[in-house]
Amino acid sequence: MEGAFQQLNRGRNAIGLIVLIAVAPAAWSHGVAGADQGFIEGNVGLAVAPYAYLGAKHMVTGYDHLLFLAGVVFFLRRLRDVAAYVTLFAVGHSLTLLIGVLGGVQANPHLIDAVIGLSVAYKAFENLGGFKALGLAPNTALAVFAFGLFHGFGLATKLQETRIAPEGLVGNIIAFNVGVELGQLAALGLLLGLLSLWRTIARFPAQAAATNWGIMTAGFTFMLHQLASYRLA
DSSP states (O other): OOOGGGGTTTTHHHHHHHHHHHHHHHHHTOSSOHHHHHHHHHOOSOOHHHHHHHHHHHHHTOHHHHHHHHHHHTTOOSHHHHHHHHHHHHHHHHHHHHHHHHSOOOOOHHHHHHHHHHHHHHHHHHHTTHHHHTTOOOOHHHHHHHHHHHHHHHHHHHHHTSOOOSTTHHHHHHHHHHHHHHHHHHHHHHHHHHHHHHTTSTTHHHHHHHHHHHHHHHHHHHHHHHHHHHHHO
16 A cells, blocks of 8 residues: 555545534534434433433534544554554543543643644544654554543533432433443444445555644634634634
8 A cells, every 4th residue: 555645645635524513513503402412401310211212312412522433443464453543542441521510620621622623633644644643653452441531521511511319320421321332333333334334445555644634724723613612612
């Protein structure tokens, strides 16, 4: 396979623009609102199934989380490697989701989301061989786990913006986290299936480089949007 940076002229601008337009606005609007917020604030007591559903829904509609997950598995071909990295990500975001909500640990949501945007850009930059070009070799596993902590905190900040009744809180948040993991597994299955089909195309190397440029652009756009929102808040 040619080096990623040697493939950038093959459709980079078109695919990158498509990815940016498709995912950035959706990522900006991601949160718990509308009927979902109304249910959470109106619910009193244990509601395992509804909270699990909300967790799964939050994951599969969370384009910031999905873009990072896509970046993580983009060039992984062995299932054990996929399992290892996805497990690190899951453990990371599960820890901070539970600690953030159940432990009452708070942080500014715009700053947390800015780091999440950075994580998306970081993984795409790594996929493009950017760190190798700079003579750097960051620990990929550690980075996935560390960014997983921020992704979990991002989930926690969304729940912290709602008024959750203390009755059944622990069980409901655990159910929400289980739902997040189920949503992640569903999204992962779809991603792996699409990537397997995509890799059979002769132009996959060029299109993969172009797509990662688009993902990196979307990540930086999301990060800058959140930093601007923080300054204006």
